[in-house]
Each structure stands twice: as C-alpha cells, then as structure tokens.
Amino acid sequence: MxxxxxxxxxxxxxxxxxxxxxxxxxxxxxxxxxxxxxxxxxxxxxxxxxxxxxxxxxxxxxxxxxxxxxxxxxxxxxSAVSTHLQAARMQLLTPAMAIRSRSEGMELIKARWAQETKQN
Structure with a gap:
C-alpha cells in the first residue's frame, strides 16, 4: 500500500x-x-x-x-497545466507530436490521469 x-x-x-x-x-x-x-x-x-x-x-x-x-x-x-506535466510531455513526445493545441494537451493529460488512477 x-x-x-x-x-x-x-x-x-x-x-x-x-x-x-x-x-x-x-x-x-x-x-x-x-x-x-x-x-x-x-x-x-x-x-x-x-x-x-x-x-x-x-x-x-x-x-x-x-x-x-x-x-x-x-x-x-x-498556464492551466503545471510545468512538471508540460516538461514530462515534451520529453515523451516526438517533436512532430509535441505540437498540439492546449485543449488536446488537457484531454491527453486527463486520459492519462484516469488511467493511472484506475491502475492504483
């Protein structure tokens, strides 16, 4: 636990x-x-x-x-998204994938958060 x-x-x-x-x-x-x-x-x-x-x-x-x-x-x-999440997103994505709108980024973060909370 x-x-x-x-x-x-x-x-x-x-x-x-x-x-x-x-x-x-x-x-x-x-x-x-x-x-x-x-x-x-x-x-x-x-x-x-x-x-x-x-x-x-x-x-x-x-x-x-x-x-x-x-x-x-x-x-x-x-920024609506914390700097830690922005930095993590930029490291994980390729340069072509990193160019997104703010709303697309928020949806991606929400989906990952839901996935992580479901696993725990």
Missing amino acids: QAAHPRREEPSIWYKLKMGALMGSGVGLTIGFIFGSWSIVRHGPGPRGVLATLSQYMVSSAATFGFFLSIGSVIRSD
Missing part, C-alpha cells in the same frame, strides 16, 4: 510576482553596483558625489530588473 502524499499547492501569482521582483532587484543592485563603480572610476563621480552617483545607478538598475523579472515570472507561470 502506498502512502498518501500531501498535495502541495503551487505558489500564487502574487507570490510569484513578489519573488520575481525581489530576485530582479537583487540582480539589479549587483549590476548597478558593478556598472556604477566602473563609471565612477572611469569618468569620475560628477557634481553629485560618489555615493549619490552610485546609488542612482543601483536603484535604477534594481527597479528595471525587478520590474521585468516580476512580469516575466508571472507570464512564465500563466
């Missing part, structure tokens, strides 16, 4: 948006620090000073990366 596994819920869209923004902001801060430092070393800090110039690079880069990564994480997760 197999043990029942508790079903894990996928993260909500809001959570994915938040995580994408946080990851993008972290990457943006790092990239802003690197490019801002390089710009200050190469061209000088300018009339505002080193800290203001560096912080401007870091904040603008963090905002840009955070915005685009948050949108990208929501778009990537906008």
